[in-house]
Amino acid sequence: MRLPAYLYVLPAVLLFVLFVAYPILWVVCESLYGAGASHPGGFVGLNHYWQAFQDPVFWRVLLNMFLWGAITIPVQMVLGGTIAYLIERHTHRSKTFFRVMFFLPVITSVSVVSVVWSQMYAPYYGIIQEYAKLIGLHLSVSPLGEPILVIYALILVNVWQWTGFSMLMYVAGLNNIPGELWDAARIDGAHGLQLATRVIVPLVSPVTRSLLLLGVIGTLQTFPIVHLMTDGGPDHASEIFGTYIFKEGFVIGDTGYASALSTLVLVLALGLSVIQIVFLGARLTPAGAARR
Amino acid sequence: MGHAGGRTDERELVPTGNPQMKTRAFVFTLLAIGLLSAVPADAQQKEITVWSWFVASTMQKSIKAFEAKHPDLKVNYTYYNYSPQYLTALKAAAASNSLPDIIGLQPGSFTQQYREQLAPLNAYAAKEWGDNWTSQVFPVALKQLTMGNPPNDTNYYLLPQECQVLCIWYNKPVFQKLGLSVPKTYAELVEVAKKLTGGGYIPLYQGAADGWQNENVFLMIANQLAPGLAEKAQAGQAPWTSPELVSALEAWSALFKDHVFQEGALGARAYPTGAQLFAQGRIGMMALGSWWMQESKFPPPLSQFVQNMNGFDFFYFPALKEGGQISPPVGGVDIGYGLTKNGEKNPEAWKFLASLVKGEALQEALNDLNDLPSFTGFEPQGDITPNIKEMYNRFIADLPHAENQRIAHPEIGQELDNVLAGVASGTVTPADGLKRVQDVTDKTLK
Numbered sequence: 001m002r003l004p005a006y007l008y009v010l011p012a013v014l015l016f017v018l019f020v021a022y023p024i025l026w027v028v029c030e031s032l033y034g035a036g037a038s039h040p041g042g043f044v045g046l047n048h049y050w051q052a053f054q055d056p057v058f059w060r061v062l063l064n065m066f067l068w069g070a071i072t073i074p075v076q077m078v079l080g081g082t083i084a085y086l087i088e089r090h091t092h093r094s095k096t097f098f099r100v101m102f103f104l105p106v107i108t109s110v111s112v113v114s115v116v117w118s119q120m121y122a123p124y125y126g127i128i129q130e131y132a133k134l135i136g137l138h139l140s141v142s143p144l145g146e147p148i149l150v151i152y153a154l155i156l157v158n159v160w161q162w163t164g165f166s167m168l169m170y171v172a173g174l175n176n177i178p179g180e181l182w183d184a185a186r187i188d189g190a191h192g193l194q195l196a197t198r199v200i201v202p203l204v205s206p207v208t209r210s211l212l213l214l215g216v217i218g219t220l221q222t223f224p225i226v227h228l229m230t231d232g233g234p235d236h237a238s239e240i241f242g243t244y245i246f247k248e249g250f251v252i253g254d255t256g257y258a259s260a261l262s263t264l265v266l267v268l269a270l271g272l273s274v275i276q277i278v279f280l281g282a283r284l285t286p287a288g289a290a291r292r
Numbered sequence: 293m294g295h296a297g298g299r300t301d302e303r304e305l306v307p308t309g310n311p312q313m314k315t316r317a318f319v320f321t322l323l324a325i326g327l328l329s330a331v332p333a334d335a336q337q338k339e340i341t342v343w344s345w346f347v348a349s350t351m352q353k354s355i356k357a358f359e360a361k362h363p364d365l366k367v368n369y370t371y372y373n374y375s376p377q378y379l380t381a382l383k384a385a386a387a388s389n390s391l392p393d394i395i396g397l398q399p400g401s402f403t404q405q406y407r408e409q410l411a412p413l414n415a416y417a418a419k420e421w422g423d424n425w426t427s428q429v430f431p432v433a434l435k436q437l438t439m440g441n442p443p444n445d446t447n448y449y450l451l452p453q454e455c456q457v458l459c460i461w462y463n464k465p466v467f468q469k470l471g472l473s474v475p476k477t478y479a480e481l482v483e484v485a486k487k488l489t490g491g492g493y494i495p496l497y498q499g500a501a502d503g504w505q506n507e508n509v510f511l512m513i514a515n516q517l518a519p520g521l522a523e524k525a526q527a528g529q530a531p532w533t534s535p536e537l538v539s540a541l542e543a544w545s546a547l548f549k550d551h552v553f554q555e556g557a558l559g560a561r562a563y564p565t566g567a568q569l570f571a572q573g574r575i576g577m578m579a580l581g582s583w584w585m586q587e588s589k590f591p592p593p594l595s596q597f598v599q600n601m602n603g604f605d606f607f608y609f610p611a612l613k614e615g616g617q618i619s620p621p622v623g624g625v626d627i628g629y630g631l632t633k634n635g636e637k638n639p640e641a642w643k644f645l646a647s648l649v650k651g652e653a654l655q656e657a658l659n660d661l662n663d664l665p666s667f668t669g670f671e672p673q674g675d676i677t678p679n680i681k682e683m684y685n686r687f688i689a690d691l692p693h694a695e696n697q698r699i700a701h702p703e704i705g706q707e708l709d710n711v712l713a714g715v716a717s718g719t720v721t722p723a724d725g726l727k728r729v730q731d732v733t734d735k736t737l738k
Contacts, residue, residue: 118559118560123554124494124554124556125574139556142556142557145556146717150559227376230559234714235719235720
């Protein structure tokens with residue numbers, strides 16, 4: 001009786017092995033072999049990992065990734081949640097219009113977003129400059145060219161693009177709250193901040209946890225927006241794992257070191273996911289929350 | 293009766309209800325489609341596969357000309373954006389041994405990454421054009437072909453299709469309107485930039501978020517202070533920390549500090565933003581190269597400046613340091629092609645490669661003003677105005693004396709890009725920056 005059951009899962013297992021497990025294994029093996037100028041040819045053991053820990057750019061990347069996650073995830077949650085609340089509770093006929101408008105950046109091509117934002121940031125011909133002129137201001141720098149500002153300028157673009165996704169998730173979460181609970185809260189006199197912190201936030205917490213998990217994974221997967229807007233520059237100031245691995249592997253051709261960096265990202269992602277699952281566990285979904 | 297009978301027959305032929313009949317009809321249809329699609333439109337045509345980032349519209353003209361001469365051959369061209377699409381596609385195809393017959397390359401680091409997958413072309417070229425074929429290649433291009441090869445490896449793994457000369461283009465009507473002339477000294481360059489800014493124009497547009505544009509400008513400056521020294525430095529024959537190169541990096545930094553480059557240059561891209569603004573007449577000057585002439589061949593509508601290149605002319609950097617000299621021409625191979633080990637097995641592939649670098653396919657690219665030829669004896673034909681012809685001839689006259697613009701090793705190129713950005717942003721000093729480049733060079737050449 002068990003054999004047919006195994007046969008049913010076989011296609012999924014085969015696909016997993018072929019497209020997930022094998023590439024991971026291949027990358028891990030590749031990280032132990034030399035390629036490129038730093039370790040030309042042959043088995044090099046854990047040298048690439050040692051090289052990463054001694055590489056100042058690696059630590060810069062880690063810092064940037066931390067900033068990216070620490071700012072992007074909560075800001076998107078707060079903005080997305082607030083927008084969702086305002087749309088769902090304070091609009092009527094225009095509900096769909098606002099949902100679509102705020103979700104539009106999510107489905108806009110990253111290439112378009114990067115070109116538009118690069119031009120917005122630009123002094124001389126940027127849109128922000130045009131508005132600044134009206135109040136007599138002259139922008140003298142582009143935040144994309146300032147080592148101290150560049151990562152925050154990119155985070156702002158990312159938040160702008162992905163807040164609509166958080167909003168959509170919270171829209172679903174808010175609509176899952178039974179009408180009786182809203183009525184009960186109103187009868188009990190809950191309103192304003194009290195309503196938000198005592199009623200809404202706890203009830204949409206499964207969405208928040210899902211967004212946290214997706215946010216961490218999304219942070220580690222970030223690539224196109226940085227690649228297109230700054231390519232990790234100036235001088236690694238906005239370097240993230242995606243751009244650094246791409247440069248090492250595809251531009252410099254040091255596939256061994258690039259594989260080691262990829263493996264470290266994988267370990268980091270696994271670690272962060274395990275921590276979240278241990279602490280959040282089955283409570284990621286509304287159904288799970290109900291089982292608490 | 294006949295009509296009725298006919299309708300009855302049709303109903304019998306069309307399987308409307310029987311599932312078995314439905315299945316059979318479906319299978320037969322699939323087989324028929326499969327058989328039809330398996331037969332090529334022209335069974336006699338042999339296919340040549342090519343991947344590159346070369347402008348697709350120009351490549352199609354080249355292919356058309358080649359196929360007209362070789363009606364039995366069909367070229368299947370796949371265009372990719374250079375980064376990241378082309379770089380990743382090549383890497384994946386190389387790893388899975390599925391590279392096409394011919395791939396677009398640039399000399400130095402790019403070619404070296406795929407050397408193992410490329411066929412040496414010396415014998416092919418000698419057979420096609422005679423033993424003395426290298427004498428027809430512009431010296432700077434020939435020198436670049438073996439850049440990064442292991443010692444004693446004299447093979448050519450790519451052949452150059454087009455060359456380029458770097459320069460500073462300027463907008464003639466804007467200069468005339470503001471009463472400006474081509475700067476002869478650094479002080480004049482600063483003054484021109486100041487007047488352009490005052491006139492509401494972007495002075496010297498630098499897409500400093502692009503490493504390649506920074507490298508180009510730096511090499512123009514470095515070669516005016518010490519011709520050939522940067523090339524020696526990347527080969528380990530001279531230190532990057534030489535006073536002349538430090539001085540060049542200081543001059544590079546000054547272009548930002550003195551607002552010769554536009555404010556916010558480090559966040560700007562040369563393409564598409566810079567090129568669009570330049571074509572629209574909003575920029576006074578821009579560091580590009582001979583390839584800029586192709587703008588005049590793009591589909592309309594074209595701006596008044598771009599039409600027949602009426603609004604543009606070029607110059608080389610004036611001496612940026614006291615006692616210096618005007619920048620010499622700097623350039624080399626714009627694009628070349630390599631024959632892959634897979635392409636080596638296709639006896640027809642070489643024919644197209646030869647056509648691309650020294651045949652009808654090249655001629656079409658030149659007619660589109662894509663860039664300059666790498667072999668002597670070619671010039672654009674067709675609808676070329678005297679103005680463009682005059683500029684083209686100036687480039688061709690300068691090309692034989694051009695200094696090398698390519699970096700052989702990607703590690704060194706990347707570090708130089710980082711340092712140029714760091715110096716421009718003020719976070720790295722020129723001396724410290726070049727020490728960093730030297731360290732990477734030592735490690736790479738070890």
